[in-house]
Amino acid sequence: MTATLQALVLHLADTASSKISISSLIGIDRHHSDGRAVDIRNAAIAKDLLPAIATDEMVTTLSIDELIFDASVAHEADPNKWNYSLGKKHDYDAATLAKHKDHIHFAVTKEK
Numbered sequence: 313m314t315a316t317l318q319a320l321v322l323h324l325a326d327t328a329s330s331k332i333s334i335s336s337l338i339g340i341d342r343h344h345s346d347g348r349a350v351d352i353r354n355a356a357i358a359k360d361l362l363p364a365i366a367t368d369e370m371v372t373t374l375s376i377d378e379l380i381f382d383a384s385v386a387h388e389a390d391p392n393k394w395n396y397s398l399g400k401k402h403d404y405d406a407a408t409l410a411k412h413k414d415h416i417h418f419a420v421t422k423e424k
């Protein structure tokens with residue numbers, strides 16, 4: 313995994329009040345296969361973790377490229393409440409959200 317991703321994972325572990333559980337570092341999509349993405353399996357911590365992470369300031373600080381999670385799982389009215397793409401707030405379609413109900417996907421930007 314890249315140094316940027318390592319820094320993100322350490323920050324997530326620090327921020328979460330309970331232990332985070334990493335389900336996938338390596339995967340088939342382009343970000344996972346690049347070592348730039350991580351999936352956090354315990355989606356139950358979303359409500360605790362994401363308000364502190366899914367802000368423009370933290371997304372920039374942590375070099376987050378993508379953040380995908382269906383916030384309706386955490387009883388939020390807006391399922392895209394915490395989502396980012398290319399470092400900007402982004403509304404994913406229903407098909408993408410459907411794949412991100414049981415884990416939180418993070419990808420970081422490419423290292424310069």
Ligand SMILES: [Zn+2]
Nearest residue numbers: 349350351417
């Ligand atoms: Zn993922």
